[in-house]
Amino acid sequence: MSIESQMSIFAQVVRHGSLSGAARVLHLTPSAISKQLSALEDRLGVRLLNRTTRKLNLTEAGARYLEHSQRILSEIENAEIEVGGMRDTPRGLLRVNAPVVMGARQISPLLVEFQQRYPEIRVEMNVSDRRVDLLETGEDLALRIGEELYDSSMIARKICKLRRIVYASPSYLEKHGEPKHPDDLIDHNCISYNEPDYLNDWPFINCPGPKFIRATGSFISNNGEAHHYAALQGLGIARLATLLCGEKIKSGELVEILRNYEPPSRIFFWAIYPQNRYVAPKLRVFIDYLLEKLSPIPPWDQYDQ
Secondary structure: OOOOHHHHHHHHHHHHOHHHHHHHOOOOOOEEEEEHHHHHHHHHHHEEEEEOOOOEEHHHHHHHHHHHHEEEEEHHHHHHHHOOOOOOOEEEEEEEOOOHHHHHHHHHHHHHHHHHOOOOOOEEEEEOOOOOOHHHHHOOOEEEEEEEOOOOOOEEEEEEEEEEEEEEHHHHHHOOOOOOHHHHHHHOEOOOEEEEEEEEEEEEEOOOOOOEEOOOOOOOOHHHHHHHHHHHOOOOOOEEHHHHHHEEEHHHOOOOEEHHHHHOOOOEEEEEEEOOOOOOHHHHHHHHHOOOOOOOOHHOOOOOO
């Protein structure tokens, strides 16, 4: 078997965390995978993986070899795209990593139309809120939420701006009244975080000038989905990204409040991918598709304001 094939097997074993996982993806038997890993280690004269019955761990040499392998395999794919006539034909497996809530709520529904438009592209989406190393995982693209993102080895494309707003259910406002000024929040039940604590300092402008109101109340959680559900049930006032609450505001199940005091957003939705000379067509059309569907105003923000 070629060194390229053995590199690919090694990368898949690391990615899936087991011989059997790599075997399923590569349509080989676990014994064949094991044989090729041993042959690769013999060729290199070093151990790449410490293997036990339960898990695999990269050795120091294995970690370094994986980094080079991912880069080489990527360059091979780029060469095939460049020379093999695939430049204008989006096809192949597109591996995407997305935040949990964004991936499940907003990206997954978009994939149906995308795959209808590009039937030769297969999409594998993994959801995770942790920072991932694309060169290590072998994924093509990471979708992330944040302010400015800095990584010289990556290209970061802004897809759209994300807003955080203050809102409550009609039943809560009917019972407790609607705050007309940020200072009024002191007398209301505000849904807050136990971590990270800084999210409990709600920023406002035009007060005059900027100011922060500390959110306190009877319900505390570290999960935005829990905050959203509590607000829907009329438990209190929440401040969350509109990607969570926009659809409910459209339907009237939630009401945006203190709109005139909302500060400009500095948070963006980003598409991040490794710097390569040639961007694979499957990746290029996916980024273009996200821009088409989400920019400049994403659908969850398209309601009467």
